[in-house]
Amino acid sequence: MLSTWGRLMARRKKWVLLAALLFTALAGALGGGVADRLGAGGYTDSDSASARASAVIGERFATGEANLVLLVETEAGVDRPEAVAAGTALTEALADEEHLAYAESYWSLDRAAALRSDDGTEALVLARIDGDETRAQERVGALADRYEGDRDGLRVRVGGEAQVAVETNEQTQRDLLRAELIIAPVVMVILVLVFRGLVAAALPLAIAAVAVPGTTLILYLLTLVTDVSFLAMNVTIGLGLGLSIDYSLFVVSRYREELARGLPVPDALGAALATAGRTVAFSALTVMLSLAGLLVFPLYFLRSFAYAGMAVTLFAAAAALVVLPALLALVGHRIDALPVLRRRAPVAAAGPGFWHRLATLVMRRPIPLATGVIALLLLLGSPFLRIEFSQADDRVLPESAEAHQVSEAVRQDFPTREAESLSAVAHQPTTGPDADPEALADYAARLSTAPHVSRVDALTGSYVDGSRIAEPADAGARHVADDGSASLVHVVPEVGPFTDEAREMVAAVRATEAAFPVDVTGPAAEFRDTMDALGDALPLALGLVAAATFVLLFLFTGGLLLPLKALVLNALSLTATFGAMVWVFQEGHLSWLVGDFILTGGIVAPVPVLVLCIAFGLSMDYEVFLLSRIKEEYDRDGDNTRAVAVGLERTGRLVTAAAALVAVVFVAFLSSGITYVKLLGLGLALAVLVDATLIRGVLVPAFMRVAGRANWWAPGPLRRLHARIGLAEAGRAGDGGPGPAAPPHPVPPPPPVRSERAP
Structure with a gap:
């Protein structure tokens, strides 16, 4: 099916590229204003007891938690007659503003001691802006412009939840622009090193140029029907960019390999999509399933990532399977034009390389090497045992943020x-x-x-x-x-x-x-309810993701042990990420590397769940790429050991490059001024790199060598089920057994490897 699709894209390339160009322009125009529609909340359960109580207060009382705070300063003291008069006038003026439920202050509440600083030089004006979080964000800007600054001898500074949300959103937009400026040149250099030519290196970037505007359009459409967190802008654009480049990398590389075999362009495209394209489609499905686990949580902060992340992953895969084949057909044999570095020999024709030698070494001593790596990962993950949780507040902002400074003054100076x-x-x-x-x-x-x-x-x-x-x-x-x-x-x-x-x-x-x-x-109360909601939903989310992933990997491989191995090793790859999360962002190490942030002694509670689902999806992404090539080799002759070594060799450079590209995208998040954006950047980059090195280079070959032919075992009924509905390529063996099938085109002999067939 995908082979036929590739030939169709080759015949209709001009129409496809014209449609892609028009779509990119339209998506950029419509999605360009998405940042102003994103929310900065969603960290609490909207159906919890505390949320229902807040709704009762909002509906039946002329009150509610103050989401606008004016910090009033005067060196002469807030009790001097002129300060009292000015403060009273300020309170009355604010109370007369539209869309305010109330406004009260130290002066209007008969000089309430709780609203006066210990030294008497500061006082508070508290107000509540009507409406939900989004409405409050829209209205606080105009109020801040009118009241911030010097006023009748008083210095007024604006803070509160609504202002924190506005400043967080603005900081996010600045951070995203900075990250894009960092990512673009580094990604281009890595692509040139991988492809050793400008034309081939430019193609993944061209796909990303289609996918990123498409990502912003998806986010914009989502904001019309549901709340979407501001952080979704960073993560989904980063995920969309990384996956677009990853998927393009594998399709382009396989296309070049098929051309090197002597196939004409349409047939090379068909063969590339039947192999690498099929793997891209399946990989996108596994990433989407991992993100779907976020749907069971009642926090819209997490659910918005499920909606946006699943849509972005689907879009990145679609761009790689629709637009990229048309571009490849247009470029044809000029894919290697404008060489920059000396081209490597094709993997299929080269002798055993680094990854082949590494796999062979590991498979000679699988148990000692695997034990050492597992012990190292558990050691790196041990700080997670000390994790403390918190809720997002002004302290996620940099110290220079005005809203944080106001909140910090309230915490420090008031009684x-x-x-x-x-x-x-x-x-x-x-x-x-x-x-x-x-x-x-x-x-x-x-x-x-x-x-x-x-x-x-x-x-x-x-x-x-x-x-x-x-x-x-x-x-x-x-x-x-x-x-x-x-x-x-x-x-x-x-x-x-x-x-x-x-x-x-x-x-x-x-x-x-x-x-x-x-x-x-x-x-x-909100924090307790949030922790209870996360704890109640987490087992269900993990269970659904594990079950769905297990079924898909069985359909992909035909064996029962390989899906179980993938789940265990991918979970193990996250230990270093979760250990670093606590060691760096809770305990304050490595601030010289990740940049300054405000240490609170805790991790924002929903963020580890978000890291878990995204990192698990990315880890499974690379697992699929590796398993697809190992299975392709195993289906030739049923030799498990040779298949692992050759499969790792033929994917090693590509998966390493793909991991490096994704890591660069997320490392750029360390430049953010938002603390948990830094956390996401470090955690996801670390997860990808650990998976691409220790897991793929050591634990996967060690496990598959010890398991031998049992990797591909399944009971008779399941083998027959897989033969009927499995996700094997046409013309390939699909029953999980060793029966090799004739390849669709001549294949040169693989690199020599000493066979160590399992009994």
């Missing part, structure tokens, strides 16, 4: 953790015959005895350690539901929201008995 309080919605009427202030007072008093609670504020007063320490303050109408059916109880914590102690506090608060229904939200 309590008021901004990190839990909010309990007490569904107890505040007026009328059903009002029961004693029940509310009793509940608030018992809440104040919960572990790690500093103080509880309710309509009936303030409580510490079970005793009321203050009379009710003027809470204002926004602390009472619009219909008087509920009120807010604020639980001020002693600990940060992302600690184990905070999770214990949330559990205790939720377990506190009340005479009325209670909903609890706040940063610590």
Whole structure:
């Protein structure tokens, strides 16, 4: 089928290339504005108890968590008459703005101590912008322009969740441009070294030039129907660029190999697509399945990567199987024009090379070498045992970011953790015959005895350690539901929201008995719910990915042991990545290499899941390329040892080059100012390099040598099933056994290798 497709693309090359050119222009025009539509949230479960409580507060109270913070500074002191007048006027002006649920400040709340800095030179103005995260981001820019700077003797700086989101998105766009400037020249140099000619090296870049605008168009279309994280822009463009070049690399290399065999251009294209093209299609399917595991998580931060990543992978494969054959047909035998370096002899005609010798060495002593590599990987992964989790906040930004500086000033200069309080919605009427202030007072008093609670504020007063320490303050109408059916109880914590102690506090608060229904939200509650959601969904995600990948690899190879081997070794290849994640970004090592970032002592909780799915997909990508060539050799004569050595030799340089190209794309992410973009860059680059060297060079040949012919074993019914529906090439043996099939064209003898047939 793919062979016929290749010949069709050769005949219709001009029409295909014209359509590709028009599509690229259209995609660039429509997708160019996607960055402004991406969100900076999605780190919490939108259907959790805390999210439902937040929705209740937003719907029934004239309040909600402040997402706009103005930090007001004056060296003369915030209590001087002129500062009081200016601060009051600032608060009133902000309160009069459209789309604000409320605006209050140190001055409007009767000089509340929690909103005044310890030295008296700073005060806070808190406000909430109506709407969801996207609306808040759209509206905060105009507010920041109007209020930031000097105002009536006060210096005003803008922060808060909405401003953090805006600055994070802007930083991401700058980072992406910088990464592209780094990637382009390095990728071109690597391609020239691989192909040793400018024409051949330019073709993968031409495919990437089609795929990247297509990627932005896909992202834009996705934003019309669902929320998409801003980070999807970086990762999916990086993934689309890397996979486009990878897939093109394999198709171009196989095309050159077929030309070297003496085939005419249409037949060479057909043969290249029947082999390398088939592998590209199957590889894209395995990557998509790995990313599909993200769909089971309730966080749109993760789901957006599933939608975008699967679409981008499909698009990269389509470009390699549609546009690239047309380009190859147009170039024809001029594929080797404009040579830069001396051309290597074709692999099929060359003697045993480095990868052949390495495979033979490993297969002579498979157990000691494999044991050493496994021990090394486990050692590199051991820091992951010390992982601590956190939630994304302003500290993912660089220290120079204004929004981070405002948040850091609030943390350092103000006396309590008021901004990190839990909010309990007490569904107890505040007026009328059903009002029961004693029940509310009793509940608030018992809440104040919960572990790690500093103080509880309710309509009936303030409580510490079970005793009321203050009379009710003027809470204002926004602390009472619009219909008087509920009120807010604020639980001020002693600990940060992302600690184990905070999770214990949330559990205790939720377990506190009340005479009325209670909903609890706040940063610590959201974090606990997020961790619970991740923990609940992770086994299902891993199970689905493993099962689907196992089935596909069985259909590809016809054996049961090879899919199991692939799952185990690809999981093992991630150990170094997860160890580095903790050692560098949690414990603060190697900052000279990855660039400065704010050390928080934890890893943003959803990010390891994202790294796991993307890295697993990339590892499986290279596994498929290697297994396809090994199986092709094994189907010739059933010699497992020779097939491994020759298959590794014939894919070694290409897979190494492909891994280097993908690693370059992700290493460029280290230039980002966003901490977890750096983490993704380092983690994914490391995963690819470990897989391309230690896994593919040592563990795969060692495992396949020890297993011998058992690699390809399957029970009779499954062999017959594979013979009917397996993903083998036409004309090749497809039953998982050794029965060689006649090749579709003459094949020169493979490099000599000492056969070590397994018994």
